[in-house]
Amino acid sequence: MMDFSIKTIDAKTSIASLKAGCIAVGIYENKKLSPQAQALDKSGEITAALKSGDISGKPGSTLLLRKIAGVAAERVLLIGLGADGELSDKVMSMAALCVARVIATLGGNDAVLALPFDAIKERDLAWAIRSSILVLRESSYRSDTLKSKKETTLSGVKKVAFLVAAAKAAVAKEAVAQGLALANGIDLTKELGNLPGNVCTPTYLANTAKKLAKEFKLSVEVLDRKQLEALKMGSFLSVARGGGEAPKFIIIKHLGGKAKDAPTVLVGKGITFDTGGISLKGGAGMDEMKYDMCGAGSVLGTIRAIAELKLKLNVIGVIPATENMPSGTATKPGDIVTSMSGQTIEILNTDAEGRLVLCDALTYVERFKPAAVVDIATLTGACVTSLGHHNSGLFTRHDSAHDALANELLSAGKATGDTAWRMPIEDSYQEQLKSNFADMANIGGPAGGSITAACFLERYTKKYTWAHLDIAGTAWKSGAAKGATGRPVALLTTFLMNRAAAAK
Structure with missing residues (x-):
């Protein structure tokens, strides 16, 4: 090192x-x-x-x-x-x-x-x-x-x-500490993303959170299937029905701020392998679906970075983790499930599973009375079509509080080169999620796919200020350079550092 x-x-x-x-x-x-x-x-x-x-x-x-x-x-x-x-x-x-x-x-x-x-x-x-x-x-x-x-490395x-000039020593020392913490967080996120689905399971993610909690004196809680059933997380559990790995719901807390300060909450999609379920994906390139937990990985990487920096801010990471597998017990297209919020969902495509695990997590975090919630997910191929591999997609409502949150995230992206681009959320797109049989469908057709996915999530976030980052195009690279990128840890960590500075 x-x-x-x-x-x-x-x-x-x-x-x-x-x-x-x-x-x-x-x-x-x-x-x-x-x-x-x-x-x-x-x-x-x-x-x-x-x-x-x-x-x-x-x-x-x-x-x-x-x-x-x-x-x-x-x-x-x-x-x-x-x-x-x-x-x-x-x-x-x-x-x-x-x-x-x-x-x-x-x-x-x-x-x-x-x-x-x-x-x-x-x-x-x-x-x-x-x-x-x-x-x-x-x-x-x-x-x-x-x-x-191991790969041979030159000495x-x-x-x-x-x-640096002696007068700038204090600034430079702090920058070195920040750079190291960021690099360590990014390395963790890359490591988790690059591990295969048979190693990086929901249990592995939970154990990683426990190790972080032990190393940095954080608090951690891991909920299992029975507890999730008691919470009535019918949407999240519908995705977990087909897999052999037990689902885990991970809550990790870095409480570096004042006790009374509302926390900033990060919610990371933790699909440790995504076959598409019964709506099975094509075989070519399916190995890359081990990266479908990069949202979860980026939450753990960010928590690691801010914990190393002893950031004076209350931050809670929440990770719904499961596989999405086809089997005799897997959810079928046309099935209707009831989310933790009580809203019912007609599952037209089991490969639109990220939103099904996130919606219950977004309902769960209401209990923290958060200052803001940001969810991070490799959610849609449509986002890659829209923005390529340069910008993550940023979605949020349009009002003063949400515009301010969007600007915080966008400026953190510009400051680090880990950039995002704001996309629309409008009621007109919500029409595409109508179902004849349930409160909503889980897909809205091919047109504006990343937007309708965000519109789906938006229905579960009415009680707080919220933003959604679609990192499908930025979380990993394909081809000869195949591997996790560690994004958007730099954006998220800088966003939280800026919040901590503003709270002083």
Whole structure:
């Protein structure tokens, strides 16, 4: 595991005197040096390397120099930052990725990043440190838990320090702590998502919550089938009817705020494997349905991150977890079930099961008298069609309280690059959920599929301020890069950090 820290510099200290296996500095196009690179160029060797054309200065370009005269560091890594004065967050993230790739191959023990973190457009030092840590940790992540032979990793640099002005030491230290907590939460979410359905069962998710509770002194409660029957969660239990794994309803509480403060509640869809049930999916790519618990995974990852930060906020995570399997006892298309709210649902398609487990969870959380509820779910393929893999879909009602919640989530997404896009919820879409035989159907046809799914959930959230994040397009990648992304842990954690800051 990579170790992160800060090194401070003041007027009396020369960058050139810093001892390290490697020091990374930025250069711009047109052969211009950043102030940090200039401080290392007393011998003119860096300027000579630029003049030789060995590095263009374009984003993504790198050049490793060794044993520069007058520089205590063994190596100097030049990182291209593009045009001077146009340093964007994307370029800085690319620079961090370049650093990650190079230092993974070096023999040195430590590296110092002396990049112009204060010169990024519309970003600050804290953002630069947090995002760099996330990039560096992402590059070292391996999904080889279940491989008998682990992936060989190059020795590489194990210690990374960020060079900052002494006056910014406190800000930088806090940013390192935040970046580490975020990375740890994202890693947990990715690990849970990547585990197969025969390992990451509802019981496994429940045990993961218990481990978190023990490590960070949180409270946790796990309800089983009998307790769910007593609560009359007929909708959630209808999904669990076909599977061999016992359903679990997980409640994990981080109570870091004042006792009287209303909690912010996160509800995560925890379908540990989704065959579609009797409305069976096609076989091609069905293995990816192990990722249908990424909403649950992101709740646990977020709880881990805020617990590590000892966030002064009351947050409750709620996870309805079950498989969705076909069997002789599975729910059939046309069956009608009664949800915990008393509303009846005609199940026209058993593959629209996420909303059936979430609706009972959304009713359950009324008891917490929440300040706000956000549910997170890999809910609809229609959301992928609408927004692709760049933005999560954000749905909520249109009034002042809900607009404010939507803006909080959208701004947290923009701050982290874990972005969301607001989609409509209107009464006109509710018409598509009409049933001749029950209060509603569980699907509304192919038109606006992600919207009608959100409209279904909206019917169960009338007693509090609520938002829904559809992460079907952002929670995992297919193809050669197949794997969980850890989204939207960064969005959710930043959203909660902002709420805690506002509550001070």
